[in-house]
Amino acid sequence: MPNTMIAERLGMTETTVRKWCKRFIDEGIDGLYDLPGAGRPRTYGDDEVARLMQQALETRPQDGTHWSVRSFADANGLSKSTVQRYFKLFGIQPHRSKSFKLSTDPFFVEKVRDIVGLYLNPPEQALVLCVDEKSQVQALERSQPVLPMGLGYVEGVTHDYFRHGTTTLFAALDVANGTVLGQCKARHRHQEFLSFLRHIEKNVPEDLDIHLIMDNYATHKHPKVRAWFAQRPRFHVHFTPTHGV
Structure with missing residues (x-):
């Protein structure tokens, strides 16, 4: 050529x-x-x-x-x-490190497939909720009223505050649309968790099944909590792998 x-x-x-x-x-x-x-x-x-x-x-x-x-x-x-x-x-960075934890759960693969399947292919006529607690949330009150944002200056808050103890936030995230069902309670025992489950039950239409994704916190597996789930067949619990949240 x-x-x-x-x-x-x-x-x-x-x-x-x-x-x-x-x-x-x-x-x-x-x-x-x-x-x-x-x-x-x-x-x-x-x-x-x-x-x-x-x-x-x-x-x-x-x-x-x-x-x-x-x-x-x-x-x-x-x-x-x-x-x-x-x-x-x-790409050597000797000054940096990151933490990790390998899961020892013998059913790790099965649990991952179960939970990821809920995200990728959620069941029909059902609601998928991710449930967790945030404990030791400080209940703080500013010592003076907040100054609202205006033209040319930002919102102003005082640097000091009053402490009103701590609270625990119970939250259920709807993975489909990002809405959250939440309650704040003084403690995070199984009694408070059961109260929050009743709140979920009340706010989800009766014609929908409820799939709950939860970690392995002891409160979530308390005998009274298990008994409560056993009496309500529309609730389906999915636990994340141990040390694999």
Whole structure:
């Protein structure tokens, strides 16, 4: 195929096609690799960079819990900018950590499929609610009235407040439309939880089944709570995997 036709098919100039064809004829496959760019050659080869990154991942400084850019640079005789560039290139962040917990629930897969199935394919003639409690919510009252927002200034609240103890928020999130059924109670025992379940029962139409997604909090599995569910067949309980909320 002539160079003109190749250029037209690939959408490039004939000069470019001629250049790469000549390099292939003269040097074979090796001629298709890019030539070294201009500028100073690399100071550290691949093996040295791999050793440095292995050191960053597997060792710690003697006087600290993790490497910093400066401490790693001083320990290896490198510039701070060089270490910073390599850390960024390989995504190494010694100063950061995150917590995790692996579930030990023997029915982890079954529970995940059950709950995710409620989200992806909710049952007909039913309401899916995610239920949980937020305990130790501080009941605070500002010492002076709130100043409303106006033109040119934001809402103002006093920095001091009065404490009125704590409360517990019971909430049920409707996953279909985002609405919440909620109640605040002084404690979060099974008695308060049963009262909240009655509140849910009262506010959900009688012709709908109720699927409750809950964690493994002991209150949710109290014998009296189980007995209450047993007497109401339209309630269906789905527990999240242990340590897998």
